[in-house]
Amino acid sequence: MSDYHGRFAPTPSGPLHFGSLVAALASFLDARRAGGVWRLRIEDVDPPRCPAGAADTILRQLDAFGLHWDGPVTWQHDRHEAYAAALERLKAPGLAYPCSCSRRQWRDHRIYPGWCRDGVCDPGKPVAWRLRSDLGLRPVVWQDRLFGEQSFDPAELGDVVLRRKDNFWAYQLAVVVDDAEQGISDVVRGFDLLDNTPWQRQLQHALGYPEPRYLHLPLIIGEDGQKLSKQNLATALPEQDEAVRPLLHAALVALDQAPPRALATAPVAEQLRWAIDHWEIARLSAEAHREADAATS
Structure with a gap:
């Protein structure tokens, strides 16, 4: 077993779709190819967005596609x-501050x-509680495993919310704390989260956490030109084996892994064995977006 620790961390706002599958599969293959651990974390930190039963659907979908995680599922609601402890550590040096402003008040500002x-x-x-982006690590520079060197000044992105006015925790703080406590060494996720990384690196630095490696993947775009997402009502992944097999193959194609055509009808376990043996980051194209085949969207 290597020291590689990866994770897939979906928000249970609805079932997984083809874009989710591509992200989960890439994360899974990267971990398994490295001989590492692959964790599952359900990011239900925003209860109003998480309908009852959605998380259970996600677990069944991952199981249907053979994406079996290591250890127990982590739930952010726990x-x-x-x-709270992390926020207190940020308050002490003045890196976090309370804010009464509403979005409506500052809507004319970028x-x-x-x-x-x-x-x-x-x-x-x-x-709400916000991060003082002007006081932390600046600029934030890291080497993305696909898109190369990235450099951002978090102050140009603004003071991100850490805890909302309704007392729900915000994504940026929760993900940083969870990645650190789970020992995550490698984060594999969609390109839409690339510009979240500067805030997360800033928080990691402020809290004394290790900095994971990052691999951001091209987003899967539907026929309407929009990113496949739950908000855009992307088609939910099936759970029946006869429908799962071709979609798993299509996901490997979307990840530029060039799977043999005959593999499309092979059992899930056989497809994954082939994919783990042949997984190569170097095959991925460094483009921000990629169109999905009509049959997958």
Whole structure:
């Protein structure tokens, strides 16, 4: 077993679709090819977006495609104390601050202007907690495994929310804390999250966490030119074996792994064995978007 620790971390706002499959499969193959561990984390930190039963559907879908994870599933709804402790550590040096401003108030600005940095503007209103992006690590530079060197100034992206006004935890803090506590060494995910990485690297630095390697994947685009997503009502992945086999093959094609055509009708386990043996990052094309075949979207 290597020291590689990967993960797939879906939000259970609905069932997985073909774009989700491509991301999960790439993460799975990268971990298995390295002889490493592959974890599953359900990112249900935003309960209003997570309908009942959606997480169970995701677990069944992953199982149907043979993407079996190591160890127990981690659920973010169980992680309140860990996130609260991290936020307290950010408050102490002034890297996190309370903010009463609403999006409507700053809608004419490209990013949040930082009005509450030196004190809450409306003390009687509920507050969110934001990250002082101007005080942390700047610039943030890292080597993406597909897209090469990336350099961002987080201050140009704004002060991201860490805890919302409704007291739900925000994605950026939760994902950083969970990746660190699970010992995640490699993050494989979609290109749409590439510009989230600067805030996450800034948080990792501020909290003294290790910095994982990142591999961002081209997004799968549907016939309408939009990213395949639950919000865009992308077709849910099937759970029946006869429908799973060709879609798994299509996902390997979308990942530029050039699977033999005959493999499309092979059992899931056989396709995955071939894919693990032949997984190569070098085959991936460094393009931000890729069109899905009509049959997969």
